[in-house]
Amino acid sequence: MDYNAKIYVAGHRGMVGAALVRRLRRAGFNNLVVRTSAELDLRNQAAVADFFADEQPEYVLLAAARVGGIHANNTFRADFLYDNLMIQSNVVQQSHVHGVRKLLFLGSSCIYPRLAPQPIREEHLLTGPLEPTNEPYAIAKIAGLKLCEAYRSQHGSNFITVMPTNLYGPGDNYNLETSHVLPALLRKFSEAAAQAAPAVTVWGTGTPRREFLHVDDLADACLHLLRHYDGAQPVNVGTGKDITIQELADLVAELTGYPGEVVFDFARPDGTPRKLLDVSRLHGLGWHHRIGLREGLQQVLTSADWLHATQPVAALH
Ligand SMILES: NC(=O)c1ccc[n+]([C@@H]2O[C@H](COP(=O)([O-])OP(=O)(O)OC[C@H]3O[C@@H](n4cnc5c(N)ncnc54)[C@H](OP(=O)(O)O)[C@@H]3O)[C@@H](O)[C@H]2O)c1
Numbered sequence: 524m525d526y527n528a529k530i531y532v533a534g535h536r537g538m539v540g541a542a543l544v545r546r547l548r549r550a551g552f553n554n555l556v557v558r559t560s561a562e563l564d565l566r567n568q569a570a571v572a573d574f575f576a577d578e579q580p581e582y583v584l585l586a587a588a589r590v591g592g593i594h595a596n597n598t599f600r601a602d603f604l605y606d607n608l609m610i611q612s613n614v615v616q617q618s619h620v621h622g623v624r625k626l627l628f629l630g631s632s633c634i635y636p637r638l639a640p641q642p643i644r645e646e647h648l649l650t651g652p653l654e655p656t657n658e659p660y661a662i663a664k665i666a667g668l669k670l671c672e673a674y675r676s677q678h679g680s681n682f683i684t685v686m687p688t689n690l691y692g693p694g695d696n697y698n699l700e701t702s703h704v705l706p707a708l709l710r711k712f713s714e715a716a717a718q719a720a721p722a723v724t725v726w727g728t729g730t731p732r733r734e735f736l737h738v739d740d741l742a743d744a745c746l747h748l749l750r751h752y753d754g755a756q757p758v759n760v761g762t763g764k765d766i767t768i769q770e771l772a773d774l775v776a777e778l779t780g781y782p783g784e785v786v787f788d789f790a791r792p793d794g795t796p797r798k799l800l801d802v803s804r805l806h807g808l809g810w811h812h813r814i815g816l817r818e819g820l821q822q823v824l825t826s827a828d829w830l831h832a833t834q835p836v837a838a839l840h
């Protein structure tokens with residue numbers, strides 16, 4: 524890849540988008556194009572067409588999406604379906620119209636069938652019913668993956684799809700209603716430790732298993748695939764290891780120094796019982812993750828981003 528190539532990072536302020544910008548800059552790619560959602564609402568077809576006509580990017584990394592945890596997905600079902608369909612349809616279609624050399628689309632491990640064989644291989648997609656709590660989001664993401672596949676087959680477009688597992692790291696969402704489990708537990712346990720609260724409530728039964736990859740590892744994998752992968756098949760990106768939500772809660776309690784009780788709220792949904800990714804295709808392409816979960820959590824808990832993100836509201840005024 525030419526270091527002066529114009530690369531559009533859609534969603535550059537998000538956790539993944541910001542990590543992509545950091546990784547691209549560190550690699551020497553400095554001709555990056557970015558827009559906030561206020562500057563360019565990617566649901567607006569005409570605005571996206573104008574943007575591509577003006578900027579003519581050579582590469583596109585599509586990290587803009589409506590994203591959230593199990594509760595947000597299950598609550599804002601129409602928003603997760605509509606926003607993601609519009610964003611990806613506009614960006615992928617305009618990438619084709621303007622002859623983008625390569626586009627990287629981000630799927631997710633949660634779009635595989637709810638009870639897919641474990642670990643999940645890329646060919647397990649669409650082989651069974653989806654997890655109900657995030658079916659709208661999964662349908663949108665599957666449509667995006669299929670749109671990339673269709674442009675490749677009809678027009679020879681080099682649009683690749685990456686399937687990340689659950690991610691965490693700098694720029695994560697710590698809103699307790701809309702976030703994913705890992706940032707939610709980091710916040711809950713650290714606030715409980717600071718306030719000497721007697722117990723922390725964890726949603727569900729604690730028995731589901733989840734795999735967690737640091738977002739800087741994901742960004743590194745995306746750059747590796749942007750440089751070395753031109754295949755039609757999606758590529759899973761993960762660590763190949765998972766833990767139960769109970770084990771995650773115990774690890775977060777240890778790292779935040781919380782001594783109190785953990786209480787499980789069975790009224791909250793567990794979601795998919797397990798979604799461990801088979802990462803042999805990725806390993807075969809020469810990439811392995813570097814940041815283990817304990818090390819990654821310690822990095823988050825000592826980062827400036829964490830202190831800023833979880834500053835008590837009172838302190839902000
Ligand atoms: N987080 C995970 O665990 C995870 C796991 C697997 C896959 N992924 C995928 O990774 C990608 C990024 O996720 P993330 O965790 O980085 O999400 P995030 O932190 O919520 O960031 C999403 C970004 O999308 C942008 N965006 C949302 N709606 C937009 C719109 N209408 N127009 C323009 N931009 C819009 C936002 O821009 P502004 O900030 O400017 O508003 C934001 O920067 C998504 O495709 C997601 O499916 C995430």
Ligand SMILES: C[C@@H]1O[C@H](OP(=O)(O)OP(=O)(O)OC[C@H]2O[C@@H](n3cnc4c(=O)[nH]c(N)nc43)[C@H](O)[C@@H]2O)[C@@H](O)[C@H](O)[C@@H]1O
Binds near residue numbers: 656689690724
């Ligand atoms: C990667 C993401 O995976 C998502 O599924 P998924 O991992 O179940 O989404 P999470 O919200 O991370 O929930 C994972 C598991 O953690 C439990 N959990 C326990 N305590 C909490 C808490 O305080 N907050 C949250 N959020 N969960 C909690 C939750 O019930 C579920 O069993 C999809 O819904 C998204 O579409 C996205 O793709």
